[in-house]
Amino acid sequence: MITRTKEKEDLILDRHIALSRDGFEALQKVTAFCCAGCGLCVSICPLGSIAFDEIKKRPLLTGECNRCGYCYLACPRSFLPLSKIEKTYFGSNGSEEFKRLGAFCDLFVARAGSKEIYREGTPGGTTTALVHYLMEKGYVEAALLTRGKHPDIRFCMHPEPYIASSPQEVFASAHSKFEISPVLSHLGALSRYKRTLFVGTPCHIMAFRKLQIIYQDEMMRTKMKGLSEIAEKLTASVTYALSINCFLNHTNMDKAYEWLKVQEKDIVRFNENVTKKLAHEALEDGKDWRWFIQNSVVTRDGQVKDYDVLQLGVLLLYSGCLVCNNMIVSKHADASIGFFGAETGVKEFGWNTVSIMDPALKEIVDKMVAEKKLEQKPVLRNYGRVLRKTLEVLMRGLMPAKDFMGVSHYLQTGEWYYPGTMKKIKGPRRGTYILGLELFYLAQTFRKKMFYDGTLKALGKAGAYRTTVY
Numbered sequence: 422m423i424t425r426t427k428e429k430e431d432l433i434l435d436r437h438i439a440l441s442r443d444g445f446e447a448l449q450k451v452t453a454f455c456c457a458g459c460g461l462c463v464s465i466c467p468l469g470s471i472a473f474d475e476i477k478k479r480p481l482l483t484g485e486c487n488r489c490g491y492c493y494l495a496c497p498r499s500f501l502p503l504s505k506i507e508k509t510y511f512g513s514n515g516s517e518e519f520k521r522l523g524a525f526c527d528l529f530v531a532r533a534g535s536k537e538i539y540r541e542g543t544p545g546g547t548t549t550a551l552v553h554y555l556m557e558k559g560y561v562e563a564a565l566l567t568r569g570k571h572p573d574i575r576f577c578m579h580p581e582p583y584i585a586s587s588p589q590e591v592f593a594s595a596h597s598k599f600e601i602s603p604v605l606s607h608l609g610a611l612s613r614y615k616r617t618l619f620v621g622t623p624c625h626i627m628a629f630r631k632l633q634i635i636y637q638d639e640m641m642r643t644k645m646k647g648l649s650e651i652a653e654k655l656t657a658s659v660t661y662a663l664s665i666n667c668f669l670n671h672t673n674m675d676k677a678y679e680w681l682k683v684q685e686k687d688i689v690r691f692n693e694n695v696t697k698k699l700a701h702e703a704l705e706d707g708k709d710w711r712w713f714i715q716n717s718v719v720t721r722d723g724q725v726k727d728y729d730v731l732q733l734g735v736l737l738l739y740s741g742c743l744v745c746n747n748m749i750v751s752k753h754a755d756a757s758i759g760f761f762g763a764e765t766g767v768k769e770f771g772w773n774t775v776s777i778m779d780p781a782l783k784e785i786v787d788k789m790v791a792e793k794k795l796e797q798k799p800v801l802r803n804y805g806r807v808l809r810k811t812l813e814v815l816m817r818g819l820m821p822a823k824d825f826m827g828v829s830h831y832l833q834t835g836e837w838y839y840p841g842t843m844k845k846i847k848g849p850r851r852g853t854y855i856l857g858l859e860l861f862y863l864a865q866t867f868r869k870k871m872f873y874d875g876t877l878k879a880l881g882k883a884g885a886y887r888t889t890v891y
């Protein structure tokens with residue numbers, strides 16, 4: 422993290438305030454590559470002139486623009502006061518676990534206690550169980566979540582942000598939708614409640630934390646008075662900002678269905694989105710955790726289609742994910758829930774990793790466990806540590822910030838190129854495993870090396886727009 426003096430911060434802010442005077446045109450410089458698709462700008466615009474394009478997953482100007490610059494200034498990808506966010510909201514320090522996962526007050530593996538929620542969750546339903554509990558017990562009145570647009574399709578991956586105002590309405594949000602969901606475009610609608618929560622990916626949490634900083638930090642409040650008033654209103658009701666973990670996300674999944682020649686309604690598995698029936702059949706068949714991270718689609722009639730994940734990436738790549746500085750987990754959420762690191766044995770399926778940053782939330786989760794609303798067990802630590810560390814040394818040595826995804830080519834041509842199958846990269850010998858947190862860490866290193874570092878380098882080389890992080 423770069424630390425800067427107050428004067429430098431002052432200069433950074435003044436520079437961005439000057440840029441913001443171009444109004445929506447300033448925001449378009451961000452959206453050319455760096456947009457995270459969080460939807461916040463939709464809630465910020467005082468004229469209600471911004472909509473969200475569901476196919477391109479980018480904001481669109483649909484009305485008048487008075488060049489107030491609020492959309493640009495609030496956007497987490499214009500400038501990001503990360504050091505202030507880290508100081509105020511958990512951040513990380515100390516041990517490798519803290520640096521990797523954030524300053525958690527609890528870290529464990531869990532799954533929903535309710536059979537109904539477990540059946541629908543991806544994979545363990547912990548998020549749905551937690552949100553349901555927080556509503557049922559009156560900790561919050563409403564929750565901003567993401568459901569599938571087509572309720573009759575088991576794994577509908579067309580995301581639709583919505584507000585649940587009763588515990589029953591929470592069920593619709595279960596399972597992962599592998600498309601950008603502009604969750605924060607609905608932040609305004611939460612303001613009519615007193616105590617709320619939202620569930621997003623780590624970029625939503627980052628955008629929300631920046632908004633909180635905009636009204637909490639004296640310098641920002643003074644320099645951006647109008648925006649800080651909007652920020653205060655939009656964030657006032659949110660008691661919990663919850664994250665699901667995220668490696669990368671996609672534009673429109675329909676392109677993937679076309680490529681794979683499958684219909685969404687027939688899908689019983691799309692990677693970790695898998696019906697529990699099929700998952701248990703796979704375990705009985707002798708398959709292990711590697712089956713659950715394999716890139717494949719299974720349809721109702723039993724057809725299995727393995728696919729090349731990089732080819733899918735090229736079809737659906739969302740450029741803003743390549744500049745995402747959250748390494749899978751959200752260190753700044755009140756809790757971050759994923760599936761990497763959740764296996765405590767080679768024959769494990771259906772659990773989540775959970776890191777809790779907010780001590781008040783930990784107390785509530787402890788009650789859930791006592792009431793059997795959540796099953797809990799310790800995370801697996803140090804399983805395959807030497808192998809993980811060796812692979813990391815090799816990765817660092819062999820791949821110094823390579824433009825793996827071909828960002829330079831994209832900037833010149835507007836097209837992504839196919840970097841070649843990863844199947845050529847041989848995994849460790851059968852019987853040699855990296856499991857639990859070690860696998861999580863390896864995925865983080867891989868993500869940083871293969872997607873993030875090289876992308877920043879390529880953007881810098883081309884003189885293209887890059888987020889100011891300070």
Ligand SMILES: Cc1cc2nc3c(=O)[nH]c(=O)nc-3n(C[C@H](O)[C@H](O)[C@H](O)COP(=O)(O)OP(=O)(O)OC[C@H]3O[C@@H](n4cnc5c(N)ncnc54)[C@H](O)[C@@H]3O)c2cc1C
Binds near residue numbers: 568600761
């Ligand atoms: C695109 C994507 C990539 C992911 N990559 C990883 C990864 O690499 N490693 C990892 O450990 N975990 C990853 N996850 C998280 C994982 O798939 C589960 O969402 C997470 O483990 C929570 O599981 P659960 O059983 O508790 O969730 P459930 O109980 O099934 O609840 C799902 C929750 O996710 C929210 N949600 C679903 N789709 C979206 C979306 N597109 N945007 C915002 N919110 C959404 C819903 O509102 C709901 O609250 C990813 C999720 C997504 C959507």
Ligand code: SF4
Binds near residue numbers: 445467468485487491
């Ligand atoms: S927030 Fe302001 S600058 Fe942005 S589109 Fe709306 S009116 Fe224009």
Ligand code: SF4
Binds near residue numbers: 480
């Ligand atoms: S990152 Fe979020 S706030 Fe910024 S342009 Fe994209 S959708 Fe809007």
Ligand code: SF4
Binds near residue numbers: 622
């Ligand atoms: S990779 Fe980052 S930017 Fe992309 S959806 Fe996930 S958290 Fe958001």
